[in-house]
Amino acid sequence: MKRDIVCHCGNTMHQDFPEYIDLSKEPQIGPQILEGTFMQVTCDSCGETIKPDLPVHFSNLKLAGGLLDIDYIPELDRTQFFRNKITSSAGRVAIGYPELREKILASENDLDNRALEVLKVLLLEKALEKDLSTHTFSELSIVLHSVQDNQLLFYLYGLKDNEIAVPHISMDIYNKVRANLAERLKNEPYAEIVTPPYVSINKISIEAEDDS
Numbered sequence: 461m462k463r464d465i466v467c468h469c470g471n472t473m474h475q476d477f478p479e480y481i482d483l484s485k486e487p488q489i490g491p492q493i494l495e496g497t498f499m500q501v502t503c504d505s506c507g508e509t510i511k512p513d514l515p516v517h518f519s520n521l522k523l524a525g526g527l528l529d530i531d532y533i534p535e536l537d538r539t540q541f542f543r544n545k546i547t548s549s550a551g552r553v554a555i556g557y558p559e560l561r562e563k564i565l566a567s568e569n570d571l572d573n574r575a576l577e578v579l580k581v582l583l584l585e586k587a588l589e590k591d592l593s594t595h596t597f598s599e600l601s602i603v604l605h606s607v608q609d610n611q612l613l614f615y616l617y618g619l620k621d622n623e624i625a626v627p628h629i630s631m632d633i634y635n636k637v638r639a640n641l642a643e644r645l646k647n648e649p650y651a652e653i654v655t656p657p658y659v660s661i662n663k664i665s666i667e668a669e670d671d672s
Contacts, residue, residue, distance in 0.1 A: 461476065461477060461478070461479050462474050462475070462476055463475055463476075463477050463512070463514065465501060465510060465512055467503040467505065467506060467508055467510055468506075468508060469503060469505055469506040469508065471503055471504070471505035471506065473501065473503065473504060475501055475512075477499060477512065477514055477516075478516065479515070479516060479517065480516070480517045480518075480519070481516060481517070481518050481519070482518075482519045482520055483518055483519065483520045483521055484519075484520040484527075485520075489518075490564050490567070490568060493560060493561055493564045494561060494564055494565060494568070496511075496557075496561075499511060499512055499514065513534040513535060513536065513557065514534065515531070515532060515533055515534060515537070516531075516532045517529065517530075517531055517532070517550065518530045518531075518532065521552070521563065521564075521567055522567045522570075523551075523552065523563065523566060523567050523573055524572055524573060524574060525572070528550070528551030528552050529550040529551050529552070530550055530551065530552040530553065530554060530560075530563060531548040531550040531552075531553050531554070531657070532553075532554050532560050533546060533548075533553060533554070533555045533556075534555075534556070535555060535556035535557070537555070538555045538556065541553070541555060541658070548657050549657075550657055551656060551657060552573070552656060552657050552658075552659060553657040553658040555658070555660075555662070558603045559603075559660065559662075561603075562576075562603050562604050565604055565606070565607065566604070569607045571604075571607075571612075571634070572638050572641070573659055574641060574645075574654040574659055575634065575637050575638040575641055576604055576612075576634075577653050577654055577659055577660060577661050578637055578641065578644055578645075578650050578653070578654070579612075579629065579633075579634060579637050580602045580614070580661045581649065581650065581653065581661055581664075582637070583602060583614060583616065583627050583629070584597060584600055584602060584616070584661070587600070587616060587619060587625065587627075588600075597664045598664070599618050600616065600617065600618040600619065601616075601617045601618060601662070602614055602615065602616045602617070602661065603615050605626075610630065610631045611628050611629060611630055611631065612628070612629045612630075612631070612634055613626060613627075613628055613629075614626065614627045614629065649663075649664055
């Protein structure tokens with residue numbers, strides 16, 4: 461679909477961006493998302509790199525032991541989604557580029573995204589126990605950044621200004637969380653967090669903001 465993209469320099473470009481992508485037919489898309497080059501364009505006037513944030517429906521994402529559709533929703537539309545002004549019938553929803561990248565990373569490494577979200581809760585709880593300030597879940601954010609040397613590397617934001625904590629979690633710990641997933645999902649907040657299509661710890665942050 462042709463869209464008008466306006467650069468900071470004022471130049472308007474007419475670019476073709478897909479609304480639907482079958483990941484089984486376009487395997488190059490996954491690496492582009494992981495590298496941050498997906499939908500990236502260069503201004504033909506000033507040479508500035510522009511990265512539009514546009515909705516996309518992906519099909520055939522390998523996740524949670526099957527093939528799922530996933531709706532990508534731009535970060536600016538997060539509130540609209542939670543107000544039910546944007547709906548989805550896909551198996552998963554990702555809001556904002558970090559969440560989309562994380563879903564692709566989970567797929568590429570055969571990780572259960574439900575177990576990852578549970579693991580995030582446990583990591584935040586542990587971080588808050590050690591932190592002596594008055595931080596809450598709604599003030600923190602955590603994403604899976606990479607998988608290296610049989611470890612999961614998370615980026616945790618918000619504990620300290622201008623600093624990122626980087627918890628390293630072994631695959632052994634991940635596998636234990638995954639093995640006990642069914643039992644843990646009998647309790648909140650885990651059951652709510654992994655309820656599709658929006659499987660995300662960020663539900664806690666949204667609920668906390670709504671209650672404030």
